[in-house]
Amino acid sequence: MKTIVICIIALFLSLCCLAQSNSGTSSDQLVINQNIPYIKIGAGYWMPTGSLSNYLNNSPFFELGIVIPDDSYSRSFELGIQLVVPQQQEFFLLRDNNEDFEIEATTVLNTYLKLNKYIWEKDRNRLELNFGLGISSIFVDPVTRAGDEVLDYDSINSFLVTPGLSYTFSFDDKSIVQLALDMHYTPFKMERGTTKDLGSFSLLPKISYRF
Secondary structure (H helix, E strand, O other): OHHHHHHHHHHHHHHHHHHHHHOOOOHHHHHHOOOOOEEEEEEEEEEEOHHHHHOEEOEEEEEEEEEEEEHHHOEEEEEEEEEEOOEEOOOEEEEEOOEEEEEEEEEEEEEEEEEEEEEEEEOOEEEEEEEEEEEEEEEEEEOOHHHHHHOOOOEEEEEEEEEEEEEEEEOOOOOEEEEEEEEEEEOOEOOOEOOOEOOEEEEEEEEEEEO
């Protein structure tokens, strides 16, 4: 799973380089070709529910995405990475030989590939329905040295399903501001955890900007 995450990040960075090279296109070419990839940055609030919310509180997150428009079919494709700075409410408990060890979350990393379908457009603004699939990982560390001896993995991993809704404002200078509400479904299972099932639906309101 860790190798898969690294490969996705490497692919994402490669596409970012491609988008940056395309961004050097002249203004005349931009008028002709609207389907060029672009990079957007965003920030928001990650709000887990279910069992996971007993351990992690609502937390800020940061997002970096590359969007590939396909205006001829009123859609775009998006490859993104979200980095959550988790606020620990209670420690996870790892059980080994009938003894519990406290484990804390250090980072939550989400990577996804998403389809954005335009369902309404007027002037330069539009409303989009989104659906994506990806991988979500909670990176963990032991709280004590004793826990370090029994924790034999560095992340709790899950597949990610992410539907959402977004509204995009476009401006004359071709910058974009986007307001969005995403939902994540992540059926986490903690190996040897006192609470093994950490399945969660999470809400992620966010604002993004294309520069």
